[in-house]
Amino acid sequence: MMQINTIIQGDCIEELKKIPNDSIDLIFADPPYNMQLKNALYRPNNTKVDGVDDDWDKFGSFSEYDDFCAAWLTECRRILKETGTIWVIGSYHNIFRVGNIMLNLGFWILNDVTWYKTNPMPNFMGTRFTNATETLLWCSKGEQYKKYTFNHKLMKKYNGDKQMTSVWQIGLCIGAERLKGQDGKKAHSTQKPEELLKRVILSTTKQDDVVLDPFFGTGTTGAVAKKLKRNFIGIERETDYITLAQGRIDSITEFFPEADW
Amino acid sequence: MMQINTIIQGDCIEELKKIPNDSIDLIFADPPYNMQLKNALYRPNNTKVDGVDDDWDKFGSFSEYDDFCAAWLTECRRILKETGTIWVIGSYHNIFRVGNIMLNLGFWILNDVTWYKTNPMPNFMGTRFTNATETLLWCSKGEQYKKYTFNHKLMKKYNGDKQMTSVWQIGLCIGAERLKGQDGKKAHSTQKPEELLKRVILSTTKQDDVVLDPFFGTGTTGAVAKKLKRNFIGIERETDYITLAQGRIDSITEFFPEADW
DNA sequence: TATAAAGGTGAATCCGCAC
């Protein structure tokens, strides 16, 4: 039997393969974006931008990245229940490759949700528009699977009695919410805000459902799942992230009120 | 020599082929996204739809749509000046296929601009979030072409002295702006608001530049180009649309004040 | 102690020319 509310250490694709068919209620995936950053970037005051230069974000080519995504997305589709759905978040660097692969695998796009950042980093050089969004693809297993979970009335209530749209205005994960390492610096370069995961889990799962995150990182998905009285399974390769995530989740003692709506 | 400020009647791909290399300053494309996928995606055996065995070539309709887009986008890339850029608008139905193809052709994404509709049609069934956006991909010919036109300061002024972001809140094209046929019904099913084209043309062309629209429709691109003192070339297959567009553009007598900024 | 000023920072595909 699958163990829930635990973090599995290992390679994402290998660990996904061990999970039974049609067993997961929701998947939230925040894969590497393959940002392809080359040169350093400086602000007008000459301070250096601390960009994403993690090894896990580096791929040799589009084709390498595509193969990686096709592999983990194939497993994700296999393990999803017929009532289940998947969310994948990305930026313009990767979301068009991911979206194309998902369509090819038979996923059915229900919404392309725009995370509209209230406080994005400006474009310092004035060469482009400020990149103020990331995109979340919300998909069912296929067009024929129509009984997916969507808590329409609950989300309407959550949104002040107006139907929630596909644009979510949410700030970056900063301040007290942002996990810091012992050196006082951000523990993970791409930690997501809890409000984002709250909307994802609240809208597309029911209490006691199982939420899987194949790129668990510092465990925002697990933390929010717990606060909403859902179960989680995390897959993560790096020990440091797992330690942080486990401590974060263990220390949670209060639920979100919306958990019982 | 290319004739400007005219509408060419004919097949988009055939007419694009007649345009010389490196001759166009800006392309705005609003391609069809009617992919008619139903037959392709319904498979006889619904119980065992496993992504592993699903070669994407089996999706006949995807493949047809991809081929069509690859063909017109290839010509677009050929005719763009090295300083030129291209905008392609789409919804979640097609933009992930289009974006993937553009990347494969060597286009370099500068922004994925979100058209955030202030008055979207609600989801009446309560089965999804209200789909409130369309996506515009703004791309240069390739990573190496860095001298593309971008009127950063002008757009900052246009945006109340703050850098414009990649999220544009603009209403649907309705009311007086929406062209009606003799039967009083909307003349074109997907007429775009002028404010959208205004931002596109204002930000990425200079006065007297040539803007090409391979899916001209009722000529919003031409109308806005004229009001901004730019030149246009339209390609359109349907006589009815051409007649409407020509009349619309001919009747323009006033410029936008921003044309001389 | 309260308020103000200064400094830091966020998934970033962010310059252009001369040598």
Added chain:
DNA sequence: AGTGCGGATTCACCTTTAT
């Protein structure tokens, strides 16, 4: 192709330091 350097370029929000 790589390096060096002059010059143009930023928004919201949080933390730290100064008044």
